[in-house]
Amino acid sequence: MKVFRDQASLVEYIAQLKKENKTIGFAPTMGALHQGHMSLYSIAKKENDIIVASVFVNPTQFNNLEDLEKYPRTEENDLLLLENIGVDIAYLPRIQDIYPTETKSKSYDFGGIENEMEGAARPGHFDGVGTVVSELLRQVQPDNAYFGEKDFQQLAIIRKLVEIKNLKVNIHGAPIFRAENGLALSSRNARLTEKEKEEALILYQTLSQVKEWFPTMDYAEIKEKVAQIFENTPYELEYFLIADEKTLKELEEKSPEAHYRAFLVVWISGVRLIDNMAC
Structure with a gap:
């Protein structure tokens, strides 16, 4: 598994894969990975030549600074899990690779779905999601991208984002991965x-x-x-x-x-x- 920690080297490598007509499957994460994330990569492996994972705790989708600070960060374990599941590329961008000038979200109109549920509870949250996902899709250039249905509203937002920006990527929703007792993994x-x-x-x-x-x-x-x-x-x-x-x-x-x-x-x-x- 190749590990990239800056945009320039990742983009250069992706460009080479594109020249070789490799299909790319991608699932972005905020780390603290678990078997729910691994289920996305298992699905992606069946449908793509190359699998890319990203780990980036995105500050602009947190409304609560304390929640951001307490968000679990387990890089060593994350990389081990990704390698074991057969991910080809792990991308761990720096903050400047996602936000080159200032750590601020772009504003989006998602047709109103951004104001329901999580949007009502966490103002600006989906602008942060849209900003980071849009940038990661631009850098990784995947043919297929995978998101879990546990964040069902986020999945709907990303589908809308792709439509708004006319991005050439297929968005796939994956069923919620639960423990044997029914607890949704998070x-x-x-x-x-x-x-x-x-x-x-x-x-x-x-x-x-x-x-x-x-x-x-x-x-x-x-x-x-x-x-x-x-x-x-x-x-x-x-x-x-x-x-x-x-x-x-x-x-x-x-x-x-x-x-x-x-x-x-x-x-x-x-x-x-x-x-x-x-x-």
């Missing part, structure tokens, strides 16, 4: 104790219950029941909602043509965890 899980990881199962259990209720129960009643689940726990429910998968707008009236997904954000011991599930 880099933030590294900040939880084993006991807290068990407690975090409340997200999966709640979403599974919502999926069971959804066909026959009124949405207002479902919301009330979810609120009750968290009422007598030490966990803070930031938000729960069911939204149209396409528009990401909260459900108002069920349509037989639409596909719906439940979204849940919970704070456990100061760690913000997200999960979602198709209804």
Whole structure:
């Protein structure tokens, strides 16, 4: 596995691969890698000649400086995992490779989906996502890029970004990778104790219950029941909602043509965890 730590050397190497007509699969990450990330590379390996991974903790998509500072950084382990899964190129850019003048996001109009859910809770977050992903796609020049459905809204944003900028890349969404007990794997899980990881199962259990209720129960009643689940726990429910998968707008009236997904954000011991599930 080749490791690049600056834009110039990466771009030069990618240009050579392009001359050889190699197809490139890419999945960007913020590090603290786990088997959920590895599942993306496993999918990519089946569909591309060369697999590229990037590790870059992007400061402009954090609204909370403390959250940025506490975000787990495990470079040595990350590189080991990437090599073992068969990644060909690991790109660990410097801040100036992504933000050459100032560490600031560009502004994007994603057609309104940036204002729903995570956008409402974290203003400017998706401008940061759009800025870093756009720059990484420009540098890596992949034919295919892979993103997990755990960050479902982010996946929708990236699809929109590619459409807006007319980028020549296919965006692939990969199913949420869960532990055997149902817990969605997340880099933030590294900040939880084993006991807290068990407690975090409340997200999966709640979403599974919502999926069971959804066909026959009124949405207002479902919301009330979810609120009750968290009422007598030490966990803070930031938000729960069911939204149209396409528009990401909260459900108002069920349509037989639409596909719906439940979204849940919970704070456990100061760690913000997200999960979602198709209804």
